[in-house]
Amino acid sequence: MTAPDTVDGDTSTVTLRRKIVLAAADVLEKGGLDAVSTRAVAARAGVFPPTIFRLFGDKRGLLEAVGEYGFETYLLAESRLPRSDDPVQDLRRAWDLHIGFGMRQPGFYLLVFGRSRPGHLSRAGRKAVAELQHMMTRVAAAGRLRMSVERAAAVMHAAGVGVVSTIINAPPESWDLEAVDTTRDIVFAAVTTPPAADPGHGGAGGGTAGPAMALRAALARENTSALRAAEKALLLDWLNRLADEKPVSA
Numbered sequence: 001m002t003a004p005d006t007v008d009g010d011t012s013t014v015t016l017r018r019k020i021v022l023a024a025a026d027v028l029e030k031g032g033l034d035a036v037s038t039r040a041v042a043a044r045a046g047v048f049p050p051t052i053f054r055l056f057g058d059k060r061g062l063l064e065a066v067g068e069y070g071f072e073t074y075l076l077a078e079s080r081l082p083r084s085d086d087p088v089q090d091l092r093r094a095w096d097l098h099i100g101f102g103m104r105q106p107g108f109y110l111l112v113f114g115r116s117r118p119g120h121l122s123r124a125g126r127k128a129v130a131e132l133q134h135m136m137t138r139v140a141a142a143g144r145l146r147m148s149v150e151r152a153a154a155v156m157h158a159a160g161v162g163v164v165s166t167i168i169n170a171p172p173e174s175w176d177l178e179a180v181d182t183t184r185d186i187v188f189a190a191v192t193t194p195p196a197a198d199p200g201h202g203g204a205g206g207g208t209a210g211p212a213m214a215l216r217a218a219l220a221r222e223n224t225s226a227l228r229a230a231e232k233a234l235l236l237d238w239l240n241r242l243a244d245e246k247p248v249s250a
Helices: 013-031 038-045 049-056 059-079 087-104 106-114 123-141 149-168 177-191 209-222 229-244
Strands: none
Touching: 013 038, 013 049, 013 059, 013 106, 038 049, 038 059, 049 059, 059 087, 059 106, 059 123, 087 106, 087 123, 087 149, 087 177, 106 123, 106 149, 123 149, 123 209, 149 177, 149 229, 209 229
């Protein structure tokens, strides 16, 4: 009698991995994260539990794979967002996509962002953060950041995860979508500046942050050889410090 997890014929290890990931995703969507045990996933996939450990190392490895599977659609949709001449508006669309995904797919969202162990962010989470930093760099190139790229991305990431976590941990009938939009507007006002009346003078109201981050983005884009590596690192530190400097009260 052939064991249910035997790989033969045209069945490949990749196919078996996918089968197990889909089974785990099904368990997650129907029962939540607490229901995703190796025994439950093995039963749903029709394999022996040791097969999961052989293919994924441990339960943590399986959950990493499930998180990536769940975020495939989100990351693809994010990569296909239309790119306009207004990087702040593009970033706003990305925020709305992020919040919407979390509300529609709470199990996958909490798996990636809600149950991360201290000092670790899942692979899917790292991809999402990298894309956020990429979009924030476009805002910096337009001279419309009030702070460094890293700090702006960190603020927006923390706010987005906080909003989604708050929403999906509450009963749907108590969801306050106006509060979600208000939080978005507050965050964007805190990290970005409005467009300048004169296109040649960068963003308005950002002090030294906008020009500093615009220069940083330009230097990265042009990859100038006028500076040595140590000089580039020092200049980057200066620009970030200028961007993150707290305004002095009059």
